Amino acid sequence: MYVESVDFKRQSWESKILGDLLTRLIANGYQGLLAEVHQAAGRFSRPRADRSLPASLGQADGFADVLIPPAQPHTRVIFFLAQPDLLRMVVAGRNQTEVRRVATATKMHLEAAVGGHISELLTDVADRDGPDRFRREVVPALHLTAAGGLVVGLRDGAPMQMMLALRRQPAFRGRPTALGSQLSTLLPDKPSEQAREAMERLVSSKIVERWHVVICRQGGQWLAVAPGLDEIKSFIGSSVACPHCGTRMGEEIQEVAYRLTEAADAQLADNRPLCELLDAALRRAGAEAVVIDPGRGAIDGAAFYRGTVLVFRARQGAPSAEETAQLLEQARVVEQQGWRVVSLLVCDQPAPADLRQSGVFVVDNISRLDAALEEILSKIREQQASALLPPVLRPLAISVADLLPPE
Numbered sequence: 001m002y003v004e005s006v007d008f009k010r011q012s013w014e015s016k017i018l019g020d021l022l023t024r025l026i027a028n029g030y031q032g033l034l035a036e037v038h039q040a041a042g043r044f045s046r047p048r049a050d051r052s053l054p055a056s057l058g059q060a061d062g063f064a065d066v067l068i069p070p071a072q073p074h075t076r077v078i079f080f081l082a083q084p085d086l087l088r089m090v091v092a093g094r095n096q097t098e099v100r101r102v103a104t105a106t107k108m109h110l111e112a113a114v115g116g117h118i119s120e121l122l123t124d125v126a127d128r129d130g131p132d133r134f135r136r137e138v139v140p141a142l143h144l145t146a147a148g149g150l151v152v153g154l155r156d157g158a159p160m161q162m163m164l165a166l167r168r169q170p171a172f173r174g175r176p177t178a179l180g181s182q183l184s185t186l187l188p189d190k191p192s193e194q195a196r197e198a199m200e201r202l203v204s205s206k207i208v209e210r211w212h213v214v215i216c217r218q219g220g221q222w223l224a225v226a227p228g229l230d231e232i233k234s235f236i237g238s239s240v241a242c243p244h245c246g247t248r249m250g251e252e253i254q255e256v257a258y259r260l261t262e263a264a265d266a267q268l269a270d271n272r273p274l275c276e277l278l279d280a281a282l283r284r285a286g287a288e289a290v291v292i293d294p295g296r297g298a299i300d301g302a303a304f305y306r307g308t309v310l311v312f313r314a315r316q317g318a319p320s321a322e323e324t325a326q327l328l329e330q331a332r333v334v335e336q337q338g339w340r341v342v343s344l345l346v347c348d349q350p351a352p353a354d355l356r357q358s359g360v361f362v363v364d365n366i367s368r369l370d371a372a373l374e375e376i377l378s379k380i381r382e383q384q385a386s387a388l389l390p391p392v393l394r395p396l397a398i399s400v401a402d403l404l405p406p407e
């Protein structure tokens with residue numbers, strides 16, 4: 001099944017225009033539910049002029065109709081007033097080609113009924129619940145950094161090794177830091193030239209920041225620290241003497257220090273390999289946007305598919321109830337923004353049975369990842385299609401799929 005939805009905005013959709021639209025569609029071979037109801041009513045009561053289709057629309061609270069377009073028995077067109085100024089057209093059919101063809105033809109009838117150019121009535125449906133809004137609202141609300149994925153070149157040896165070695169160094173302003181003169185000791189099994197190259201790569205990837213320092217030759221204390229060389233130069237040029245040994249600054253040691261940034265945490269996170277796997281699987285399954293950012297918060301990432309947000313934790317090892325509760329808490333943050341949300345927990349060890357009852361979708365068998373995602377996404381597609389339907393169909397429990405004849 002393929003579904004397309006378009007919203008048409010107008011100051012108000014008077015019953016006369018809607019009546020004209022239906023009359024025109026029926027004259028052109030569409031079969032409409034409302035027209036059928038009128039005919040049926042005619043069999044049970046005397047015909048009256050004020051019960052014409054346009055007239056009775058004026059007395060109705062809302063407006064909704066389901067139509068079968070001419071020569072397209074496998075397609076349905078649903079019109080309804082989503083808001084007084086918003087007419088929604090939903091077209092459902094077997095595939096995109098059929099749906100597009102019917103949507104185009106029906107739009108032309110709407111254009112004729114309105115007596116104007118339809119492009120002026122189109123609202124920005126794509127933005128209403130699209131991937132742009134996901135990036136703009138959901139990603140910051142979840143405190144995710146959109147720059148997911150391993151930094152290029154990190155996978156191969158030296159930079160990753162350098163990063164791991166740097167992580168064990170003492171902290172300067174809260175983050176592990178090493179001096180430039182120590183680099184070769186950080187990668188003892190590699191030539192010092194390669195160590196320098198690896199470090200430069202980490203600097204250009206913003207995983208490491210470079211600082212310039214002045215160090216006391218006698219006591220080893222750090223006398224001045226600055227990100228730029230100019231600041232250090234002006235400090236050295238001043239007449240200040242070292243408070244520890246009294247030597248002029250110009251004669252103390254000038255060094256470069258490398259400090260691991262917070263961006264490194266995500267690169268080193270234990271959940272990273274599973275996240276990469278999930279990221280790839282989500283994109284294969286058709287997710288419109290995926291952001292992974294493991295190791296920094298209660299969740300490892302989020303994805304967007306057809307108006308629904310998936311928040312997920314991709315956990316190496318067995319997940320705990322506490323982590324699941326945190327995942328659900330983040331899901332609620334997104335729900336409060338008005339999104340439909342699916343919470344997903346992917347792990348490479350069997351999850352306790354009670355986690356499955358918590359409202360979280362659990363995948364603890366990685367070889368089933370693609371199949372499990374397809375199951376989730378097809379459920380989302382069904383939900384999306386049903387959310388587009390007019391409220392009048394809800395008491396009848398009719399879904400879009402029910403409207404289409406079996407193939």
Ligand SMILES: [Zn+2]
Pocket residue numbers: 215216217218219242243244245246247252
């Ligand atoms: Zn000194």
